[in-house]
Amino acid sequence: MIDQSDETQEIQHEVLRIFQEIDGSYNPSIKAIIFEDNPTCFGFFGDNKVKCGLLTVTGQPVSMIGALSVFQNLLTNKYQDYQNANKTSLSTLLTAAYINIQTFLPNFVVIAAEAQMIAGIIDEELTRKIDDTSNQRLLVAIFFSICLVVVSILAWYHILKQICEVFNHFKKILQILPPGIVLSSYLLKKFLNETSNHPLNF
Numbered sequence: 519m520i521d522q523s524d525e526t527q528e529i530q531h532e533v534l535r536i537f538q539e540i541d542g543s544y545n546p547s548i549k550a551i552i553f554e555d556n557p558t559c560f561g562f563f564g565d566n567k568v569k570c571g572l573l574t575v576t577g578q579p580v581s582m583i584g585a586l587s588v589f590q591n592l593l594t595n596k597y598q599d600y601q602n603a604n605k606t607s608l609s610t611l612l613t614a615a616y617i618n619i620q621t622f623l624p625n626f627v628v629i630a631a632e633a634q635m636i637a638g639i640i641d642e643e644l645t646r647k648i649d650d651t652s653n654q655r656l657l658v659a660i661f662f663s664i665c666l667v668v669v670s671i672l673a674w675y676h677i678l679k680q681i682c683e684v685f686n687h688f689k690k691i692l693q694i695l696p697p698g699i700v701l702s703s704y705l706l707k708k709f710l711n712e713t714s715n716h717p718l719n720f
Contacts, residue, residue: 566631569624
């Protein structure tokens with residue numbers, strides 16, 4: 519039983535360490551469960567609320583750290599009761615086992631319920647962070663898609679502009695060439711017919 523008392527003390531230290539943020543702070547909801555008194559048993563439901571009420575009526579703390587400290591003391595005291603009891607008498611051993619036992623179960627139930635509350639808060643926070651990350655990824659994907667479309671449009675605009683410039687240069691060159699050379703080429707005649715505003719008669 520003394521081992522369980524030591525383990526309970528270790529759990530207290532682990533609770534303080536595990537739920538602490540990198541900057542040393544705590545999530546406000548988790549901090550309330552770990553440290554703050556809760557005389558109205560807010561957040562507890564059903565049998566858990568009944569057990570929490572039993573602790574508050576007897577003046578026991580219901581914050582997780584407080585409840586763990588009381589639980590550790592209960593285990594240590596129970597171990598001392600056993601050590602001091604007459605080991606040859608079964609009735610004496612039973613008395614030592616049952617003395618001051620009334621807050622054992624409520625205390626344990628409150629700690630377990632608070633652990634579930636913290637797990638629920640962490641689950642909600644993790645889900646929210648995953649959703650935020652997914653939304654950010656979607657926004658990044660949309661942004662890059664828009665950028666790609668804009669770049670593609672600009673690239674095609676530049677390419678078409680270059681083609682138009684080449685086309686206009688070619689037409690200017692044809693205007694300089696003697697008509698006999700232009701008319702002697704089937705491809706040049708065809709090009710002039712397709713690019714002129716009026717059909718040409720050759």
